[in-house]
Amino acid sequence: MASLAMPRMALAPWAPVVRVLAVLWLVLAAFMVMPWLVLITEGDPDARAFAVSLAIILATVAMALLLTRRVPIELKPRQMFVLTTLSWVTVSGFASLPLVLGAPQLSFADAVFESISAITTTGSTVLVGIERLSDGLKLWRGMMQWLGGIGIIVMAIAILPFLKVGGMRLFHTESSDWSDKVMPRTGGIAKATMSVYLGLTGAAVLCYWLAGMLPLDAVVLAMTSLSTGGFANSDASFGAYAQQPVLLWLGTLFMLSGALPFVLYIRAARGSPGVLWNDQQVRGMLLLLVLAIVALTLYRVLQGTPAFEALTQVSFNVVSVVTTTGYASDDYTQWGAFPIVAFFYLTFVGGCSGSTSGGMKIFRFQIALLTLRNQLRFLIHSNGVFAQRYNGSILNEEIGRGVVAFSFFFFLTVAGIALGLSMLGLDLVTALSGAATAVANVGPGLGDIIGPAGNFATLPDAAKWLLCVGMLMGRLEILTVLVLLTPMFWRK
Structure with missing residues (x-):
């Protein structure tokens, strides 16, 4: 010994x-x-x-x-x-x-890329x-x-x-979940969260299977829907079932379920059924989804796509990107310039805090808008005192500082990785969308190489390692990793 x-x-x-x-x-x-x-x-x-x-x-x-x-x-x-x-x-x-x-x-680089993409629920x-x-x-x-x-x-x-x-x-x-505790002990919260996660996954398996999905596909796609991960058992992703609208709508429902705060499911189960709808973060995400789906559906209908097909495909793919799941039922980069730009913007959004989704999270955008509104008020009433409220509570300065710091470093990380990818010879669209989709943990990027119809196999190994760093930083919300790089962290 x-x-x-x-x-x-x-x-x-x-x-x-x-x-x-x-x-x-x-x-x-x-x-x-x-x-x-x-x-x-x-x-x-x-x-x-x-x-x-x-x-x-x-x-x-x-x-x-x-x-x-x-x-x-x-x-x-x-x-x-x-x-x-x-x-x-x-x-x-x-x-x-x-x-x-x-x-x-797989080579070591490819295998690690695939596993990090899986564990971080990116889906590339x-x-x-x-x-x-x-x-x-x-x-x-x-x-x-x-x-x-x-x-x-x-x-x-x-x-x-x-x-x-x-x-x-x-x-x-x-x-990033900073909501009030619903149970006195952290272990109780974690166990309740796992129970909800297991229950929703089981429901997804059953629904997919009853709707005609192959048993193994039902199990795997249920797990990757609720985890908002996006891996599928086909190169066509969820598009293998694109001709079965009921499965696309079920996929939309379960992706959305994974992007909602799990703590609210616990509260609902403990006797507050209306808590999901009353949450400002949930309402904000649903409003964004409705606006994006309506706008893109109208665009596709005007392009000649039948209304129900357009609504089904748009709903599935918009929810997939916003929740950072990354499934694709169709190559939306072929829909036109407007959808491409819209999907690129939606890549950054993410689901709710305390969910399985990645991205910047809805609550940060909402707090940023509240801060902007207050700043405009100060320009008119310079001596005024305006309390900022979110979900019925007054926002403290710590949350505001956290949102500003995270947002700055999020976009700085995306910019840095995109610059690194461009130095490795990738084109602008591939480099920028690849960096964004990695840090936001979405999955597919844009363009012919890493778009919904492509994959990341042809990228150089150095690019894959760089994207691995981006996926890990995005999943751990940037600051958790950056703090390890500061000298003060390692001082005794």
Whole structure:
């Protein structure tokens, strides 16, 4: 045991982080068992890839637990930020193993890109011929997105009792949800959130299957709809069912369900059924969706598309982009210049705070509009005092500063990644839309290469790594990652 003394001493300051990471890796391994069993049942050679992946993960878990045994789990604020970032990076790395070892035999860069895209629920893909993948790999792609949708830290709080102390602080390092607690303990909130997530996923599986979807597709698309992830079992994405309007409308409904605040579902279940409609954030998102759908539907009807077909296709694709799901039932870049610009703008929006969707989130746009209105009032009444209210509460300066800081760094990150992509030889549309779709965790970009009808396979490896950074930063809401880069964070 003396040989372990030096590693233990080196790990001592970060031992609680390593120990929690080990448990998260164990959770990932537990998720990996299901597709492995499916492949064993079918006698598929990909079963070996999952077996080797499980062995690697479990060996790493055993070593991490051995090096950190007898370590009390008391996470300090600095450790929480490191844990949050490392959990997403390491889980994505381990999740990529079956893609390297299995039938796709992706390069390391492609496999990591695919897994980060899955875990962050972005939905960009480098795979071609997805229909030919084994059932186990199709299921694994959906499960990765489902795991990422609920949030790795939320799952940790739900399953690890020793994280109840400081759990809310840890929760906020991963999520933008700043709504009032509906339960006295963070663990209770996390478990209730998981219950809602499981219930909605089960309902989606049942509805998809009853409406005529193949069983495996029903399971995978249910997981990727509620996680607003966007992976599908076909290169055509949800377009494989484009001729079945009922499935498109069901997909629209479940994508929207995943983009609503989960805390409101909990409140509704606890006796406040009208809380969803009364929430200012939900009403704002629904209003935006209605306006976008009406405008684009009218545009398509005037272009000669039958009204119901136009309404169905527009509703599905607008909801897909706004909720950052990233499904495509049609190549909307062929609809004309106006839809292309509209979809590019909608890429940045995102769903509600406390949901599975990415993007900037509706509440930030609403708070920005409230701030603008107050600023205009000050120009007229320079000595006036105007209280800003949101959802019935007075907005404090901390929230306003947070919105300004996040918005600035969000667009700065998009601009920086777009500049990097252009230096790698990508055209303006591909570079700009690729950066936007990565940081907003949407999925498809614009143009012939990474648009709804294309994928990211032909991009250079350096571009894929850059987009991986963008996807992780977007999923962790930028500031959680940036704080790790400041000198003051690492000062003792």
